[in-house]
Amino acid sequence: MNHDEPQRPDPDALLQANRETHRGQLKIYFGACAGVGKTYAMLQEAQRLRAQGLDVLIGVVETHERPETAQLLTGLTLLPRRATGRSRHAEFDLDAALARHPAVILMDELAHTNVKGSRHPKRWQDIEELLEAGIDVLTTVNVQHLESLNDVVGGVTGIQVRETVPDPFFDSADEVVLVDLPPDDLRQRLKEGKVYIGDRAERAIENFFRKGNLFALRELALRRTADRVDDQMRAWRDQQGRERVWHTRDAILLCIGDDSGSEKLVRTAARLAARLGSEWHAVYVETPRLNRLPEARRRAILRTLQLAQELGAETATLSEPDEAEAVLGYAREHNLGKIVTGRRPLRRWRRDSFAERLGQLGPDLDLLVVALDEPLKDAPHPLPDGRVNSEKWRIQLRGVMMALVLCILVTVAGQSVLISFDPANCVMIYLLAVVIVALRYGRWPSVIATVMNIIAFDLFFVAPTGTVAVSDLQYLVTFGVMLAVGVIVGNLTAGVRYQARVARYREQRARQLYEMAKSLGSALTPQDIAATSQRVLDATLQARCLLLLPDEQGELKPVGDALPASEPDRAIAKWSYSKGQPAGAGTDTLPAVPYQILPLKSGAHCRGLLVVEPQNLRQLMIPEQQRLVETFTVLIANALERMALSHSEAASRLSAEREQLRNALLSALSHDLRTPLTVLFGQAEMLMLDLASDNSKYVPQASQIREQTLSTIRLVSNMLDMARIQSGGLNLREEWLALEEVIGGALSSMAPSLKGHEVQLDLPDDIVLIKGDSTLLERVFTNLIENSLKYAGNSAPRGIRAWRATTRLEIAVWDSGPGIAEEDLTRIFDKFWRGNKESAVPGVGLGLAICKTIIESHGGQIWAENRPEGGAAFRLSLPLPPAPEISDEGLK
DSSP states (O other): OOTTSOOOOOHHHHHHHHHHHOOOOEEEEEESSTTSSHHHHHHHHHHHHHHTTOOEEEEEOOOTTOHHHHHTTTTOEEOOOEEETTTTEEEOOHHHHHHHOOSEEEEOOTTOBOOTTSSSSBHHHHHHHHHHTTOEEEEEEEGGGBGGGHHHHHHHHSOOOOOOBOHHHHHTOSEEEEEOOOHHHHHHHHHTTSSSOTHHHHHHHHTTTOHHHHHHHHHHHHHHHHHHHHHHHHHHHHHHOOSSOOOSSOOEEEEOOSSTTHHHHHHHHHHHHHHHTOOEEEEEEOOTTGGGSOHHHHHHHHHHHHHHHHTTOEEEEEOOSOHHHHHHHHHHHTTOOEEEEEEOOOBTTBOOHHHHHHHHHOTTSEEEEEEOOOOOTTSOOOOOOHHHHHHHHHHHHHHHHHHHHHHHHHHHHHHHTSTTSOHHHHHHHHHHHHHHHHHHHOHHHHHHHHHHHHHHHHHHHSSSTTSSOOSSTHHHHHHHHHHHHHHHHHHHHHHHHHHHHHHHHHHHHHHHHHHHHHHHHTOOSHHHHHHHHHHHHHHHHSEEEEEEEEOTTSOEEEESOOOSSOOOOHHHHHHHHHHTOOEETTSSSSTTSSSEEEEEEETTEEEEEEEEEESSGGGGTSHHHHHHHHHHHHHHHHHHHHHHHHHHHHHHHHHHHHHHHHHHHHHHHHHHHHHHHHHHHHHHHHHHHHHHHTTOTTHHHHHHHHHHHHHHHHHHHHHHHHHHHHTTOOOOOOEEEEHHHHHHHHHHHTTTTTTTOOEEEEOOSSOOEEEEOHHHHHHHHHHHHHHHHHHTOSSSOEEEEEEEETTEEEEEEEEOSSOOOGGGTTTTTSTTOOSOTTOOOOOOSOHHHHHHHHHHHTTOEEEEEEOTTSSEEEEEEEEOOOOOOOOHHHHO
């Protein structure tokens, strides 16, 4: 036996390792609302998997007493639930499921909230742990439970759903099965009692399951599923390559050319897109030939692109040598199945080669050819820009002069230095001169150089020399080849120069974006942001910019250098800032002004304005330049947002540290002061009693010492309570209490301070039972009465009034003092806030803050208001749960 042979791995160990590394599959049954059959479909799938021999376990399935659904539970193993939390409510047993480790587990109601005491607060978190353990999960959810659609569903149905599922978890599902049912069929199921039983079904039909609601919920579910399928289709196309367009939806691509009449083409495409309800794109391919168009015609193309953008199109300018291939590449990249292009009435000598080539290269695309109108014969042709035209002619003239100089040099060299060379070698040298001219000066100078070189070669190297006559007809072929090669080289060189220029422009734009993002990332002040913006915009658009930021009063103030001409109109800037919309040149709002105002929006907030004034307004019309400027505004807005968040974070951290230090100081002081104050109070009490028994004249002074000591003890108690609240140590000991007993206990503790001052009580005649902590609620009334004594004066009437309001108990603690300033009504409940800081009234401003915390912990509300008849009132609103039933034995 060969002992060196490696042992075979244990199959059970391999299965266990696979379970530990393999993530489970999540399958969601998705529906518009309850009753469409999600649970039924999930159980059918479970029975099918069980028939295949898989271990299927029921974690949670809610049949809602539906017989046909309960019948599908036959043969499936049910996981027992366990009691969890204080209520001992039966909940899903996650640990038992992990220990059982089935192949598939059923978890109904994905958005369910677990009871307190469970490992996870939400059921989808339990499912996440099951998936991590390698267990496949089948679950169900309705569209109203998706977090992103929760408010939409609430606006449609009028019912706010509290249990939601995060959209990323829903999107991470391996499979989503839409379970759909027409509204009429669903309402019929409700009437037959197959969804809800008894009166509950009738109430559901009249409220949530109204036909309009069902239509809206069904549309939301269908659209959400369609969006998911569209994302999956796009991801699959990205993996497989975009060689063909999939006609899964109607999408239009409009090709804009340099012909007049393109406005009709744009409007036709817009109407077609609106009729089909589809998105549409408009592109213009700037080939080397179109790059030489006069400035006026280029501006017309930009106006056409802007019209398409205003009508809802996604516009783009492509820089490619082949127009048809560029259009097809864009269509396949964005999965646009319909291409719209224009043509003029056919003539014998002219063919529509672009449309024919599109049809040949893209047989999988639908081609719509729209007839364009003939231009008016009397319409004047736009004249080109004289400055650009003269510059172009100067460059070409220099190219012709360079061609003439090179031709002379090659000819002289051939006649003197290269006289022994074969004429064919001279031809190659002439072609080299043509290539040099083409590289430096473009197409037409290279063609002229070719003609010059042919004539010079014929005059000086072809017999009979000195004349243009040719004795050997073979040289005609040489002349033709030279001419053809020169023209081809000129065209190719011009195309390469154009592509190189486009590549340099794109590289420059990417570098500018990188530099701006890097500079803004390290900017510390608005002045740094303004300086960076000015530098980049000047290098990119040859434009000056001005940053307008709001001050503390909301007024827009300039940051950085002013514009060359003048500052922007304040009214326009204010409108753009308030509306969050651009204005000025290149926009629909006041396009005649020589600058453009762009709002710096970050999320829902507008952080300021960017004013751009270019030297040439055409820079603001080009779609690529517009998108570049928009990117700049986004970067600037993000930098301002980051700066604001950084300042806010620093202020919050400072406030938290200050609050922590203050709470620690309060806690230390309250603990250290409480013991000596208690001793002092006891001694003052004993002193007052001894003096009173001796009929001493110092009894009033001893009583005053006792009352001030008691007041100080309350102040220290407030400080200690606030420190305990801040550390999370407020624990309610809830019990059933009579309102009269709570108020009576507070008045008894305040008896020494209230000596000689009446508190008017207006309470309900019957016994009012509330559920709460008696000690804390007495503290609330004690603090409110003490606050009234401090600020309303001893002679002012005061009282407590309580009444029932449906399911709540309303209480008002009032006085007839001077009242509360309007600006302080909401701030007096803040910690350490006092209505009159310069007052000699003792206190640190914690009493009302403690009252608010206690009332809110009981599920109530507290606020202050001024009484119409004078004075202030503190209003309390507490929940009034149903009183406990008391048996006859309990009454005995």
